Amino acid sequence: MSVTDATKINMAIPGYKIDQIIGIHSGSFLIAAPTFLSSPTTATDNFTTGFNDTCLFQGIFSVDGGTSWNDFGSYKPNLSTPAQPVLQTVTCQGWVTPAGVFQAYAQNFYDNVHATGTAYTVDYKVAFLAKDDQNAITPIPTNEILNYLSSFNYQKIFASDTFANGGSPTVVAHNLGYVPKVRAWGTSTLGSPFISGSMLSYDWFGGSNFNVKIDTTNVTFDAITGYGTVNIDYRIYLDS
């Protein structure tokens, strides 16, 4: 078919922003077996992004050679003794320092029920995302496709912002009429085990019983204590 009338052609411009992946990284490191008296053992792995700044990120890890992958902060319970499930096993989390260094951080807990401690090789993969106020950076070169393709159903950002957490729960209205997907991160001035001002994945706070609740109208962030001054970055997606 020939195009004969340019006025009949429309160009679709997306009305919502999407996450911008500015780099990916895969790494692997060892974590020693814990004992009853030295639990958990910890281990870190560093990667310099070159951004010279924090950024957002999301990652997955595996401790079984890549057979199964779990998100940062997750634990795979040991249910081999059903009457006494072991909940805290081994996990991997991460943060990005103000200097732009991503640090993967694993914790390996001693299994008191079975009286065992196991060493693991922690494989991890992380995708780095631009903050809303990200300064000029050079994305990390990669062999993977990082180009936007309109044929995919991208997660669309309905709302995003930053706020200082503390004192009381923070309620953010979205009024979408359904339960949307939400991601969140936060910086902390605590300074340990991460460097003060680092960008943390929310599992740091979730693992300390500070939750994010969503209903058809609002997103509610628990007030976080014990992490110093915390600033939350959140993204509410249009996607249900």
Added chain:
Amino acid sequence: MRLLDTVRSTLTIVYIWIARMIIPKNLAAAGGLDGFKNYSAASFSVNVPTQNLGAADFISFTASTPLNNSNSISQVQLQYSGLSNDYYIMNGIVNTFWNSGDYEIESYYYFDGTNLNVFTVIANQTAGIITIPDITINCRGFLFIAPF
């Protein structure tokens, strides 16, 4: 100049105008960068029937769905229907206390190679017998394509 060439030139001008004037404002992918793509989703649940729990006793339940996370980013939300209408984002774990701290609910989610599992423990935090109400743990699991 043929008509098609004229159209192409017009389209090019229109495209450049749009790209310069509109894309930086509305399209985060102006730099051509990728985002997360919706790939797969599943809703699944497990019911916890009302029952008594003795002092310091606990019960556990698992909700599973055949969602395999071989190489992607995921997110799980869950709702304790019967206690709240809210959905919690599972950042590794979700830990909550109910009925003035009488009982604690802790949920974990993990992939085991073939399934997405949400494992939940409900524990009595009192020194006496308590009654747990009927709770349905509704879970929503999402996989996103990441450029790993």
